Amino acid sequence: MSETSAWVIFIAAIFTNNILLTNFLGMCSFIACSGQIRTSLGLGTAVTFVLTMTTILNYVIYHFILVPLGLVHLQFIVFIAVIAAFVQLVEMFVERFSPRLYFALGIFLPLITVNCAILGASLFMIIRKYSFIQSIGFGLGAGIGWAVAIVLLAGLRQKMRYSNIPEPFQGVPIAMVVTGVLAMAFMGFAGMVSIQ
Amino acid sequence: MADKQLACMTCSPRGLCGGKGLLTLKDGAWTNNPLAIQILGICSALAVTNRLENSLVMGAALIFVCVGSNLLVSLLRKRTPHRIRMIAEVAIIATFVILFDQFLKAFYWDMSKQLGPYVGLIITNCIVMGRAEAFALQNPPVLSIVDGVANGLGYAVVLAIIGFFRELLGAGEIFGYEVLSGQWYTPNQLMILAPGAFFALGIVIGIFNTVKGPEPEEKKQ
Numbered sequence: 001m002s003e004t005s006a007w008v009i010f011i012a013a014i015f016t017n018n019i020l021l022t023n024f025l026g027m028c029s030f031i032a033c034s035g036q037i038r039t040s041l042g043l044g045t046a047v048t049f050v051l052t053m054t055t056i057l058n059y060v061i062y063h064f065i066l067v068p069l070g071l072v073h074l075q076f077i078v079f080i081a082v083i084a085a086f087v088q089l090v091e092m093f094v095e096r097f098s099p100r101l102y103f104a105l106g107i108f109l110p111l112i113t114v115n116c117a118i119l120g121a122s123l124f125m126i127i128r129k130y131s132f133i134q135s136i137g138f139g140l141g142a143g144i145g146w147a148v149a150i151v152l153l154a155g156l157r158q159k160m161r162y163s164n165i166p167e168p169f170q171g172v173p174i175a176m177v178v179t180g181v182l183a184m185a186f187m188g189f190a191g192m193v194s195i196q
Numbered sequence: 197m198a199d200k201q202l203a204c205m206t207c208s209p210r211g212l213c214g215g216k217g218l219l220t221l222k223d224g225a226w227t228n229n230p231l232a233i234q235i236l237g238i239c240s241a242l243a244v245t246n247r248l249e250n251s252l253v254m255g256a257a258l259i260f261v262c263v264g265s266n267l268l269v270s271l272l273r274k275r276t277p278h279r280i281r282m283i284a285e286v287a288i289i290a291t292f293v294i295l296f297d298q299f300l301k302a303f304y305w306d307m308s309k310q311l312g313p314y315v316g317l318i319i320t321n322c323i324v325m326g327r328a329e330a331f332a333l334q335n336p337p338v339l340s341i342v343d344g345v346a347n348g349l350g351y352a353v354v355l356a357i358i359g360f361f362r363e364l365l366g367a368g369e370i371f372g373y374e375v376l377s378g379q380w381y382t383p384n385q386l387m388i389l390a391p392g393a394f395f396a397l398g399i400v401i402g403i404f405n406t407v408k409g410p411e412p413e414e415k416k417q
Contacts, residue, residue, distance in 0.1 A: 022390045024242035028322055031235065073298060076316045077290040084283070116239050116320040123313035168405040172235050173398045180394030187389070 006137030008193050009130070013141025015189040019117050020149040021182060023124075026117030030150050031175055033111075040154035044147025046108045048140070050090065051118050054083050055139030058122040059132060079122050087113045117146050128195070152182060217342045224346025230323040231354040232404035237323040240314050241355055242393040248371055251359025253307055255352025257296050257315060262324050262351075263344035264292040269332040270340035285328045286319065293318045323347055358396045362387045 019025050026047070033043050058079050066072050091109045095102045112118060121142045125135050156178050165174050230236045237258075244250045268288050269276075276284050297315045300308040308315070318324060327347050332340040363369055366387030368376035376383075386392045 024239050024390070024393065025317070027238045027242065028236065031238070073294060076294055076297070076319055077287065080286060080290060080319055084286070116317045119320050120239075120313055120317055123316050127313060166402075169398070169402045173402040173405065176394050176398030176401065180391040180398065183394055184386075184391040187391070 004134070004195055006133045009134050009195055010137040010141040012193045012195045013138050014145040014148065015186065016191075016193055017195055018145040018149060018186055019121065019142040020146050021179070021186045023120065025120035026115050026146055029111055029115050030146075030153070030179075031172055033108075034150050034154040034157055034175065037151060037154045037158065040150040041147070043108045043111070044143075044150050046112060047115060047117065048143030048147050050083075050087060050109075050112050051121050051143035051146070052136070052139040053090075054079075054086050054118055055121050055125055055135055055142075056132075057082055057086060059125060059130075059135045062126060075123075075126065076119075079119055083118050083122075084113050117142070149182065153179060156182075217339065220339060220342050221346040224343055225350040225353070229350040229354065229404065230326070230347050231351050232401050233408070234326075235401070236326060237321040237351065238397065240317060240321060241351070241358065242390075242397055243314050244311055245355055245359040245362050245393060245396070246366070246388045247310075248356065248359040248363045250307070250310055251355040252352070253300075253304075254311065254314065255348070255355045257300075257318060258321070258323065258351050259345060259348030260296055261289060261292045261318050262327055262348040263341055264295075265289045265324055265328050266332040266340040266344035267337055269328045270335060270337045273333050281333065282329075285325060289324050289328065290319050323351060354400060358393075358400055362392055362396055366392060 013019065017023070020027070020030060029043065034040050061078060061082060062072075062075065066075060066078065071078075087109055091102075094109075121139060124142075125138060128138075130138055153175065157175060160174065160178070169177070224230070228234060231238065231241055240254055240258075244254045265285070265288050269285055272284070272288075293316060296318075297308070300311070300315060327343060331343045335343070360370070364375060365384050366389075368374060368378065368381050368383045384392075387396070
């Protein structure tokens with residue numbers, strides 16, 4: 001559909017079309033794991049890696065298996081199976097070859113299977129009809145964008161521990177409102193680049 | 197929560213289990229509202245609520261999927277090996293999501309276009325999975341249906357509240373009809389855009405926290 005270069009899509013996926021702040025994907029772990037910068041960095045890295053790889057995998061499977069066989073309506077179940085299998089593989093691989101990395105990322109990997117940003121990115125890639133190169137740019141950008149957003153919120157929440165928040169708004173509600181402000185700030189990037 | 201489930205297991209699978217069915221209904225829809233109290237499944241709650249119509253369709257989708265998957269998981273609960281129950285649940289949920297998605301595509305193409313990937317994302321909606329795992333695996337089919345309806349309703353109602361205010365304040369319209377006249381009300385575009393969604397949900401959760409008591413009361417922000 002679009003002839004936008006992969007580089008533009010990459011930048012747009014981080015800033016103007018941030019998968020979290022404009023498409024609201026991956027909110028559950030975003031709210032739950034944004035207490036500390038260290039944790040959120042670990043989760044962000046894991047999400048970026050898995051998101052990029054599964055987007056590529058799902059692109060190949062969709063265009064070379066599902067479309068020729070006319071099984072497009074099964075895309076949801078195939079995508080989620082691919083994601084679950086991939087996460088499992090990565091977990092075993094990391095555990096075997098890099099115990100240190102496993103301890104750093106290990107606990108996050110199972111969480112990622114149910115992170116809707118991963119499945120969402122694959123679905124967006126299909127809906128927006130990206131080419132192979134564009135999909136790589138989009139997957140990488142979306143992952144990095146997600147990581148940037150969660151690290152930013154973690155930094156803000158660390159500071160917020162010292163502020164005086166009305167009781168009903170403590171915890172999740174205030175995190176939500178702060179995310180709103182963050183989203184507003186990211187709207188400032190609008191117009192820089194744009195993708196559909 | 198735990199003692200309530202024990203009580204439910206002892207009653208007969210037929211009927212609404214006396215008062216237990218009502219208790220389950222209230223628990224899912226209000227006391228333990230999946231969205232506002234347990235903060236589950238917020239992705240779609242933020243994404244599709246820019247119009248009331250979208251919110252209602254999404255709520256209906258979740259009720260359908262939740263009831264269907266709860267029923268099936270509950271029916272198969274004695275035959276499913278414990279170790280593969282997760283993947284079985286995901287497969288069941290995905291089946292119902294595909295059904296709903298195909299239904300939308302066949303009869304309401306415009307709506308399907310507007311909701312985009314968010315219908316498919318019901319698969320990763322923690323509410324459905326959570327109910328299958330926490331309730332349907334231990335309870336008889338009829339009660340599981342009640343639980344599915346209750347949680348779906350709890351989700352749908354909150355979605356409708358958010359959708360109502362976002363469309364009203366953001367576009368001055370309800371269901372596309374002008375309510376707040378353009379002569380004296382300037383639509384606040386921000387409510388339709390992403391930040392408005394975060395603000396609205398944050399405020400709704402805050403209000404739920406405040407009035408979480410006897411009377412359900414939805415207030416304006």
